[in-house]
Amino acid sequence: MTKKTATPPDIVLILVDDMGFSDIGCFGGEVQTPNIDALAAGGASLTQFYNTARCSPSRASLLTGLHPHQTGIGILNYDDSPEGYAGNLNRNCVTIAEAIKPAGYRSYISGKWHMAGDIHNPTDAWPTRRGFDEFFGTLEGAGSFFQPRTLTRNERNVEAETEADDFYYTDAISDNAVRFMKEHDADHGDDPFFLYVAYTAPHWPLHALEEDIAKYAGRFDAGWDALREERLHRLIASGIIDEQWKLSERDARIPAWEDVTDKEWEAMRMAVYAAQIDRMDQGVGRVVDELRRQGRFENSVVLFLSDNGGCAEEMPLDTAKEFVTTYVSFDAETRDGREVRPGNDPSIVPGGEDTYATYGRAWANLSNAPFREYKHWIHEGGISTPLIVSWPERIDAGVLRTQAHQLPDVMATVLEAAGAEYPLTYPERSPLPLEGVSMLGTLVEGDTDDQRLLYWEHEGNCGVRRGGFKLVKKHACEWELYDMLRDRTELNDIAAAHPALVEELSDAYAAWAERCGVIPRERVLALYESRGSGLPSE
Numbered sequence: 001m002t003k004k005t006a007t008p009p010d011i012v013l014i015l016v017d018d019m020g021f022s023d024i025g026c027f028g029g030e031v032q033t034p035n036i037d038a039l040a041a042g043g044a045s046l047t048q049f050y051n052t053a054r055c056s057p058s059r060a061s062l063l064t065g066l067h068p069h070q071t072g073i074g075i076l077n078y079d080d081s082p083e084g085y086a087g088n089l090n091r092n093c094v095t096i097a098e099a100i101k102p103a104g105y106r107s108y109i110s111g112k113w114h115m116a117g118d119i120h121n122p123t124d125a126w127p128t129r130r131g132f133d134e135f136f137g138t139l140e141g142a143g144s145f146f147q148p149r150t151l152t153r154n155e156r157n158v159e160a161e162t163e164a165d166d167f168y169y170t171d172a173i174s175d176n177a178v179r180f181m182k183e184h185d186a187d188h189g190d191d192p193f194f195l196y197v198a199y200t201a202p203h204w205p206l207h208a209l210e211e212d213i214a215k216y217a218g219r220f221d222a223g224w225d226a227l228r229e230e231r232l233h234r235l236i237a238s239g240i241i242d243e244q245w246k247l248s249e250r251d252a253r254i255p256a257w258e259d260v261t262d263k264e265w266e267a268m269r270m271a272v273y274a275a276q277i278d279r280m281d282q283g284v285g286r287v288v289d290e291l292r293r294q295g296r297f298e299n300s301v302v303l304f305l306s307d308n309g310g311c312a313e314e315m316p317l318d319t320a321k322e323f324v325t326t327y328v329s330f331d332a333e334t335r336d337g338r339e340v341r342p343g344n345d346p347s348i349v350p351g352g353e354d355t356y357a358t359y360g361r362a363w364a365n366l367s368n369a370p371f372r373e374y375k376h377w378i379h380e381g382g383i384s385t386p387l388i389v390s391w392p393e394r395i396d397a398g399v400l401r402t403q404a405h406q407l408p409d410v411m412a413t414v415l416e417a418a419g420a421e422y423p424l425t426y427p428e429r430s431p432l433p434l435e436g437v438s439m440l441g442t443l444v445e446g447d448t449d450d451q452r453l454l455y456w457e458h459e460g461n462c463g464v465r466r467g468g469f470k471l472v473k474k475h476a477c478e479w480e481l482y483d484m485l486r487d488r489t490e491l492n493d494i495a496a497a498h499p500a501l502v503e504e505l506s507d508a509y510a511a512w513a514e515r516c517g518v519i520p521r522e523r524v525l526a527l528y529e530s531r532g533s534g535l536p537s538e
Contacts, residue, residue: 008103008418009391010300011194012287013096013410015062016280017055017112017203018375020310020367021384023277028234028241028369030219030227031274035285036304036388043302043390044399044443047240048488050406051308053375053382053458055141056087056114058307058407059198063115064093065411065422065436067455069517071115075459075524076141079117083527084519088117089125091429094422096411097131097194103420104191108180111137111173111198122155134183136176137198138169142328144340145169145200145207145276146353149329163335168209170201170276174283181290189294192418197287202276204311204358205342206350212275213268213351220270223257224362225250228369239400241370245488248372248381254362265346269359270366272351298392301417303410306385310367312374315358317343324356370489378456378463378472379490391417395443403448404465406456408436416440455512460521464509471495471505475521479506 023029026037026045051058056076057068064071072090079087097107109132116125119139127135136158139150148169151159161167177197184193220227228247235241250256260266284304291297315323320343324330332340334353341348342356350357364374368381375382387405389395415422416438423431441447450467457463460475468485479502481495482488495502512518 007299008192009393010192010291010296011105011414011418012197012291012300012302013062013195013414014197014199014284014287014302014304015059015111016199016201016277016304016306018308018311019202019277019306019385020364020369021371021381021386022231022235022369023310023367024281024386026238026388027386028231028238030216031277031281032215033277033281035281035288039284039288039302039304039390040388040398042392042397043388043395044401045240046387046389046401046403046405046439046442048402048404049305049385049387050383050404050454050456051306051385052407052456053308053378053461055203055307057458059113059115060089060093061407062307062410063095063097063196064089065096065408065434066093066432067408067435067516069457069519070432070435073115074517074519077114077117077119080524080527084524086117088123089115089130091124092432094426094429094431095130096414097127097196098426099131099411099415099423100194100418100420101131103418105194105418105420106184106188106191107132107194107196108134108177108184109137109196109198110177110180111196112141112200113137113139113198114141119150126155128154132196134180137173138200140328142200142203142205144205144331144353144356147331147335148200168279170199170279170283173197173199174286177283177287178290181287181294185294194414195287197283199280199283201280202273204313204315205356206269206272206276206359207353207355208272208275208351209279210351212278213271215278216271216274218267219274220267221263223260223263223267224254224366225257228366231366231369235370242488244486245370246491247370248489248491251361251365251372254365262346265349266362269344269350269357270363273359273363275351300391301414302390304386304388308375309371309382309384310364310374311358312361312364313358314360315342315344315356317345320344320356330356372490376459376461377474378458378461380488382461383456389439389443391443394440399446401442401446403442404452404454405439405442406436406454408434409439410436412436412438413440413443453508453512455509455516457513457518462509462513464505464512466505466508469501469505471502471509481505
């Protein structure tokens with residue numbers, strides 16, 4: 001088919017959930033991701049792109065170009081107001097969909113939203129009231145891949161669709177993304193579109209299809225120690241990781257693989273996780289194929305990234321049901337009446353609809369290799385994600401970019417690509433100024449900026465980076481300083497040798513935190529204690 005020459009470009013933003021830095025094939029992983037790898041081979045890979053370490057905040061920052069605290073979603077979509085975060089997309093922000101509508105775009109979302117405090121009744125924080133013309137997906141943050149709750153089409157509950165024997169949420173997200181593209185082409189073909197594809201894979205529970213799990217039989221039998229080393233070698237060979245950055249040590253809470261008793265069960269946990277990513281990649285392929293079929297691919301910006309690092313959350317048998325039912329929906333029975341067994345235990349082989357498990361800290365340590373720490377934390381394992389950007393008409397094939405960027409930059413980049421302006425005013429709202437900067441200079445020309453400051457905070461874990469130095473700490477701990485040019489795996493804390501730099505960067509962080517509405521962690525903890533409630537988790 002003859003390529004369409006309409007400008008501005010179509011934009012497809014693909015976000016995955018709880019996937020580590022080095023899981024996909026083109027970033028050193030064992031998972032077969034030929035479609036994502038092809039996007040990287042035909043475009044640019046940003047090797048030092050950062051998310052915000054958690055699901056809801058990352059989504060809020062990604063879609064608004066602000067830091068999450070400015071949007072009202074500093075932790076998750078739970079209402080902690082007035083003392084804490086409202087947990088609801090507020091009226092101080094606009095979404096990408098709202099900002100590019102004046103430039104002639106129609107916008108669609110297929111997948112997870114997770115930015116509304118009320119997940120059952122439509123509010124002005126729902127996607128259909130934030131610029132999206134069509135919505136299919138879930139409002140809550142996690143759940144069964146076979147019976148996802150809050151499944152919604154526009155503003156109508158469609159959980160009945162999950163009753164089909166072949167329903168699998170990852171496929172449904174892909175199906176509806178392609179459906180939106182086909183309908184757009186038929187009804188609005190001359191107009192550009194923005195498509196947000198928000199997969200829940202590979203977030204727990206470990207639910208995958210048997211045919212996908214079978215691909216990984218035996219693939220993880222070597223165990224996490226050997227596989228972390230293998231990933232490091234592949235990352236260095238591909239140029240994604242500098243050879244002077246040493247592999248972080250195995251988490252001290254994780255046994256050596258040779259000491260593991262239930263190796264077969266452990267390997268199966270990672271195989272199911274891999275299968276979840278594999279099926280997602282198949283969906284990415286279908287989206288790209290539809291772009292090609294319509295003759296749009298060459299002038300389409302396709303972005304792929306993850307919302308946080310690999311998740312180390314465990315689900316022991318004795319507390320699993322309480323954990324699940326407290327924070328996400330949970331069906332005690334499968335669609336055909338079998339009991340659902342929540343928890344991580346060798347007696348439960350994960351993957352099927354009748355299980356509800358996580359892959360645990362040890363495999364998350366592999367997912368985030370070569371870095372340390374996980375989702376929730378601001379060390380590299382918590383905030384590092386591959387960012388792959390394809391735009392054949394503008395971006396050269398197969399380039400690596402090492403300039404550091406973070407989530408608010410996505411909106412700035414989309415606006416520049418779309419020829420749209422960030423709205424300084426909006427009906428019945430007062431949008432805060434855009435925090436991000438466009439990445440097109442980095443992507444197209446390889447531009448760099450070693451003076452820009454990047455900031456993060458989540459649950460009291462916080463950090464700031466400028467050029468080659470990153471200041472970071474866990475809640476209630478001392479600041480650590482790392483030379484990111486020589487030690488991006490954060491193994492050699494040089495804070496004691498550079499007190500002036502620590503003071504300078506920590507002062508910059510404090511000013512940013514005050515300006516952006518970061519609520520001190522101590523106040524949040526006191527709030528939960530006064531209410532007698534547990535901390536929000538996912």
